[in-house]
Amino acid sequence: MSSLLAKNISMSFSNSQHSVNVLDNVSLELIEGRSIGIIGSSGCGKTTLLQILAGLETPTAGSVYHDDLNLSERNKAKFNQLRSSLFGFVYQFHYLLEDLTLLENCELSFQIMGSKNHEANRKSIFLIFEELGIGHLKDSYPFMLSGGERQRAAIARAVAHKPTFLLMDEPTGNLDADNAAIIQELTINLSKKFNMGILVATHDLEYASKLDEVYRIENSKLQKIDHE
Template sequence: MSAILEAKNINKIYDEGSVRTQVLTGLDLSVHAGERIAIVGTSGSGKSTLLHLLGGLDTPSSGEVWLHGKCLNTMNETQRGDMRNQYLGFIYQFHHLLSEFTAVENVAMPLLMRPKVTPSEARDKAISLLNKVGLEHRHTHRPGELSGGERQRVAIARALVTEPSVILADEPTGNLDYDNAQSVFGLLSELQTTLKTALLMVTHDRNLAALADRQLLLRNGHWAEFDE
C-alpha cells in the first residue's frame, strides 16, 4: 500500500548570521491511510519543525515531502496551500481559532476556501461536526466564551470538516488538564477512525503516545530507539 504522506531524507538547517543549526538530519517517514502515529521527543528535538515540513508550511533544506503522489517542494505557495486545504487538517496546542468568529464560522472556514462549496453547505457541515464533538449548545459562541476543552473540540471539528487524508496534530492536548486531555484525545481518535483519516501527532506525553499504532522517538533531529 502506497503512503499518503511521505518524507524522504529530510534535512532542515537554519542559518542565522554566522550560526548554522541543523534541526533535522536525514529523516524518512511514511504515513498510510487510517494509521495513527505518535512522534515523541523533548522540547527542541525538532518535532514541530518536522510537522511544519510535512504540512507544507515550510520547505526542507534538502530532501522531499510527498503528499498524494505529488512533491510539495516543487510547488509554489499557492499550490501548497491548495494541497493543504484538500488533504490535510491541522490541530495545534493553542487552538488558533479566530476570536471574532463563532464556533460555526471557525469550523466552516476551511470549506469556504473551496470555490465549489456554498456558504450554506459549509455551515451545515460545520454544524454537523460541532454536534459530533458534543458542542450542540455552542454553535454561536466565540472562542472567548468557551472553555479550553471546548475550544480544542472546535479545533478538532475544523481540522476534520474537509475530511482530510491526514491530520497533523502538534501537542493537541498539551494545554489541557488530564481529564480534558483524555476526553479530547478519545474524541479525536473516534472521529479519526470513523473517517479513516490518518493521524500524525507530536507529543511529549508518553501515555498519550502509547495509544497510537506506532511510536517514533525524535532526538536531536534523528530517529532514535526508545530507552527500556
C-alpha cells in the same frame, strides 16, 4: 491508500554566526486511517518536522511526497490550494477568532478553501460538532467556552472539510488530564471514522501510547519506539 511520505529529510537553520542541525536524514510515512505520535524533548524538532510535512517549511535536503507527487516540486499556487484540502491543523493554542461564533469560525475555513456550497458545508460542520459533543455550542463565542471545549472547536474547524491528514502540534499541551483524555479519544475516533491519517507531536506519553506508531526525535534522528 493515500500516503504522505517524508523521504530523507534534513533540516538546518543558520544565521551569520552558526548553524543548527535539527533533522538529519529523517524518513517517515503517514497513511490514511493510521496514527503516528512524535515525541521528544522541547526543541528537538517536532514542530519543524510537522511544518515540513505540510509544505510550510522547505527542508535543507529531502522531499515530501503525497502519493507519487513530489510536493516540493509542485507549483506553489497549486500546492497552496491542495494543502488546504489535504491537511487539517491543530495547535496547542486554539487560534479561534474571538469575534466569530464556533459555527462561523468553521465556515470561514471553507470560505478560505473557496468552497461555496453553504448548505453542504454546514451539514459537515454540524456532523463534526455532534461527533465532538459541542453541537449545543455552535452559536457561542470562544470566550464563553472552557479550555477543553475550545480545543474541541479547534479540532472541528480542522476536520470539517474532511482532510486526508490531520497534523496536531501538542494538542493537549494546555489541558488538564481529564480534558486531555477526551481529546485523545476523540481524535483517535475521528481518525478511524473518517479514515484520516493523524500525526501528533506531543509530550503526552499516554496519548502517544494509544497511537499506531510512535517515534522519538533525539540528536536530530528519528527513532521508532516499540510499544504494545
